[in-house]
Amino acid sequence: MFTSPSGAPSPLRVLPILRGAPAASALLTSALIALGAQPVSAQISAPERIERHSETIELERRRPALQLNIYQRADADERIWNVELAGGPGRTSAICRTTFPREVGQNFYIFEIQSRKLTSTGHAIILEARADYQRGPLDPPVYQVAMWVDRANSSTGWSCGVIGRGEYTRLDGGASLGFRQLSPEDAPDTTTLVRADRTRGPSFCGLQKEEDRGFEIFDPDQGRFVAGDRIDLQLEQAIDLEATLPERAYRIPLTANIFSWALASSDVRGAPVGGLPARPISLGDADLKTAWIEGSGEGGVGEYVSANVTTAVPIRGLHIFPGHGRSRDHFESYARPTELLIGLSDGLRFRVALPDVSTDDLFESGGLTVTFPEPVYTNCLSAMILDSQPGAMAEAPEAERRRLGRSVAISELTLTSTVDAPTEDETARRIVHEVVLEPQAPRRDQLSRMTTRIPSATITAVDEVLRGDDPTARDRAVPMLASLPSDEAVPTLMAHLKRVHTDAPDYRATQRAIAAHGARAADPLLDLLDQLDPTERKYVDAVRLIGRLGSLIQLGRLIDTFGQGPDRLRNERVRAVAAGGVAMLPRLIDAAQVSPDSPTTEDTLQAIGLIARRDFAHETGELEDVDALLDLARTSQVRRHRLRAIEALGYFLHPEGVEHLSDLLVEDPDPLIRAAAAGALTRYPGDEARQALTGALQDNSPDVRIAAIGALGARDDAAPSTPEIIDYVERERWHTGLHRGLDVLAASAHPEALPYLERLLVEHPNGERVPVALRALRHHRRPVSRQAIDQAMAVPGLRASVLRQLVSMLGMHDGPDIDAELLNIARGTHPTVAATFTEDPSLAGELRRQALNAMGTRRSAEGRANLLAFVVDDEAPEDLRIAALQALAFFADPTLVEELQELATTLPRPLRPQLRDTLAQIQARVAIDDAGDDIQEFRDALDEREKRRLSDEKSNR
Incomplete structure (x- = not known):
């Protein structure tokens, strides 16, 4: 026995636990x-x-x-x-x-x-x-x-x-x-x-x-x-209760998921040595033929079982069958409990006496009942054996049978709650009533899970609430239908969706409950459309639900109504059909050919475009009837139809697509058609498509030129067109096109591309194109020459955006003196930075931080040392020390972690949050590198094993 904190002995019950x-x-x-x-x-x-x-x-x-x-x-x-x-x-x-x-x-x-x-x-x-x-x-x-x-x-x-x-x-x-x-x-x-x-x-x-x-x-x-093999239990405050025979024979509770038996301290069948305790599921299976039998063989005093209990409803009491209920012989043979200790999560305890009643009465009643003084909330419940009566086998000559005769058996131990009632209808009403009163959604979900044994009665009880005038009650009750059988729940939901107002609190909850039933709710929703007004929001929402839930056949029924209704409804219908994916394309192509130049065709082409953009954004798709798209692009008299058909041709390549789209680029008078043709040529391979786009850079419409340069930038073969792109950049005045053109040049491997951008920097350092060009070069990790950087930085009055780009670009060079120059910038001793102190101090500080960041991106040993020196320099500005810590996060160096950890208590407090972030980032980089090494070693081992296998097979031949 252990002593209490005051040193006085504590009352106890001996409790063997976790044997083995x-x-x-x-x-x-x-x-x-x-x-x-x-x-x-x-x-x-x-x-x-x-x-x-x-x-x-x-x-x-x-x-x-x-x-x-x-x-x-x-x-x-x-x-x-x-x-x-x-x-x-x-x-x-x-x-x-x-x-x-x-x-x-x-x-x-x-x-x-x-x-x-x-x-x-x-x-x-x-x-x-x-x-x-x-x-x-x-x-x-x-x-x-x-x-x-x-x-x-x-x-x-x-x-x-x-x-x-x-x-x-x-x-x-x-x-x-x-x-x-x-x-x-x-x-x-x-x-x-x-x-x-x-x-x-x-x-x-x-x-x-x-x-x-x-x-x-x-x-x-x-x-x-x-x-340890003992637990001190305070029993003085335990409330004494006595179990009694029920007035009527016990029946299985209609509720479910109230409790789940989690473990037993011992079991006669034995738990694995050192393993987990047994889970006495037989105590809650409503079968008297199965029993938990504790494994001590010494009367079971101190052995116990524990259950996890829902906190959604209070527990009213227990039903217990004290003994083995397989037969009267079993009941007499095994030991039976005569006193139990019931423990609850808040420390409340009940000492329950189990009376000695006749075997016939016990079997006829199905066990004893224990009613608590008042219902209690608890998240767990334990029942410990305090005393027992040995069974007849305790006097048997065999040692094993004597042990079993002293092992206590309990066939049933079931918790009853305040929502348990004699009938299904009354139990369902009680649960629904609790749901309506409960403000917390997780607890409402717990209550809903109790109804799995009485689905029909629950649906009826919920329907009574849904027909009422209380919107809050309806909002809380309708989600219960989401987990109940679809054949009964879906009709109830459809009836409620039809009558509920779209502004009511339970409108969205009704939709979510319908969605939980999946495809089984799609046909009822389609039938409901015939009863709704197409101009109302509810009709549009029903179409949206069908798009989420419907099968290909069910979505096909929506295609029959393409082109009908207001624009909002048509767009939602298109999205719903497109949700069916690639499998809907044949149906859509057929619908587009039925009535060309009609609203139906526009909706089908819009759906085809949605599917293409979603499923074929990175690769071209296959379509059995691409000719239909080409015919629409050629012959349609509706501009929007032609635009959508041309866009689709860019995803589903047609053998004659390049020729037709090239002709459109040159001949069509509509600039939007020409721009769409340029965009569609993006995915068509070959010089003919590229040359057509290059020629479109001369178009008199900025929309066409912008589409053409964007298409060239998205292709892999734009390099031969570099001279024409340079000429385009020289004369383009629209910013979107100019940015795209400079980005194409920054990524180009053509020998004229980088020299042109470098010349642009040197000859027009303060020009509008220079910051854009430098950003593009940094994005593609292609710096201009060191000479060009030095020459540009020496220009008086160089614009701030260019200076920032050049300092960052220094970090991309591998020269031996780069770290030294970046250090001069960080210290403020570089001539350009020194000059900015008087003109724009905030810019000077920004350049210094930019230089520290560039040191980090280089990940050189010299830069690492320079950054650490900045961190520990008490005379350096605080913002620069923080920037140096941020730059050190680029290193994946375990030694650096140790060096920074040594600074944990010496750095000023404002720097410590950044120190913690830097340490976390470095450790993450190290972990990623280690994982990469492990994966590579594993791959090498697999390759080596495969080589040995092939070698063995070859030698065995």
Whole structure:
């Protein structure tokens, strides 16, 4: 028994838990001991090392003292701290070795040692590295190591082994080590070493703060931690209740998903050693022939089961069949509980007495009922056996049967809630009533899931609410129909959609509930269209739903109504049909040919265009009847039809497409038709298409010229047209076309492209085209020459946008003196930057930050050193130090992480947020690089294995 915080003994019930769990713990501890216990004769032989902490430990007066050292080797690039416990002459012979992570090297970590004598010769030592909370960051991890030191006949006088580790934070918890005083009833005045981890503890519902949770106790005899086997339970405040026979035979609850049995502390069938506890699903399966039988074989006192419980409704009580219900013989043979402890999540407890009733009455009634004094909300419930009555098999001669006779069986343990009622209709009404009153959507969803056993009654109850005048009630109730059977729920939803107003709160909820039924709601929606006014919003919304839910056949019914109704409806209908994807194209082509030059044709071409843009944006598509598009482009008398048909020809290539589109580029008087033809030629391969676009650069319409230069830029063969593009850029005055032309030149590998842009910079440094050209070159990672940059930067009064681009472009060069020049700019000593200080100080600061960023993008060793120097320079402006930290984020260097971490507490506070961001980005880059290396190694291994396989096959021939 453990003591309470005040030191007084706590009332308890013995509770064996997690039997077999120490086996898993033993494996882990044995591994730790194997790693931590090093040869006792190993000598500390590295004179050059970085000491982090050193301390002398005296365990006994007449025994040699020990020396604890935490250090790193100075000649090694270590990411850990070595921990050694040494003894012997000069205390230099290591008897224990282990490690701490590199984080404990930060200057805000301090070290503490605790030791306790647990046996006549053995001592437990806990070494803890924790943060000084006055200096360190918020809630850093605490690291612990436990060692077992015993007397030995050796030069050191001691033997040692590492027996466990702990790591936790105040906010997130974790595994922790500590010494604990056992209660006098268990072992008077005895201290033990405990490892606590709430994630590994018992799952008895509603443990209070002063009661024991997950812990393991170190057993010196076994040399490992073993699971705690007791829980202190406060029973004085438990409310006494008595179970009774129900007035009428028990029937299975009509509700579902109220609770789910999660675990049992033991099971007669046995759980895997060290594995998870059993899940006693037989307690809630409404079958008396199946039972949970606890596995202690000692009357079951302290064994328990726990369930997860919904918090959507209060629990009213329990139904329990105390014993094995397969037959009367089974009932008499196994042990039966006579007293239970019911624990709830808020700490409320009930001590339930189970009366001794006749077997016939118990079977006839289906069990006993327990009613709480008032309904209670809880998220879990545990039932623990406090007392039991042995079964007849307890007197059997066979040992196994005697054990089973003392094993307690429970066939049913079912929770009943306030919404449970005798009839389906009444239960459904209660649940729907709770849904209507509940303001929180997650709880309404929980309530809705309770209705799976009574779908018809629930739909009727929801329909009663939907026919009422309360819009809030309707809004909360209608989503319940989304998860109920479609054959009954969809007609109810359609009737409500027909009568609900589009401004009502439940209108959108109704649509979402319909959408949940998928394609099964599409046909009813199509039928509903015949009853709605096409000019109303509800009609348009129904069409939108059909587009989301309909099959190809159902969407085909919408094509029959193309061209009808107002523009908003037509557009929504087009989008709905296009949602069917490529499979709709044959139907659309057929519809376009039925009545050319009609509104129907316009809608079909619009749908074809939507499908093409969505599904064939990066590759050309295939269409069986491309001739239909070409005929429409040639013969249609409606401009919009021709434009849509020409656009579609750009996605579905026609054998005669280049010839026809080239003719349009030259001959058609309509500039919009010519521009559409230029855009369609983008995907047509070959010189003929490219030359047609090159000729269109001379067109007198800016729309055509802009479309032509955009099409050339999107092609892979634009380089031969570079001279014509240069000529176009020289005379173009429309900004859109000019930007596109300069972007094409910046990406071009033609020998005339880059020299032209460089000449543009040198001859017209303040020209309107220069900033655009430089942005395009930076986008394509193609810098102008160093000479051109220096010449332009020397021009007095150079515009700011050009200066910024040139400084960034310096970072793209590989010259040996680039880092030095960028450093001069960053320091403000470069002539151009120095001149801007008097003219525009804000520009000078921007250029300096730009230079630091350029250093980062280069990722050179010299630039890295320059950036670090800026970060630690206390005289540098704060904004530049932040910019230097941002630039360091471009490096994927683990060593840089360590260097920056050393600055964590010395940098001014305004810089620390950026330091954390930079560290996170560098660590992410390192992780990505490591993952890439691992993937490449895996690929190489697969290739090597494949080569060996082929070689073996060849040799076997």
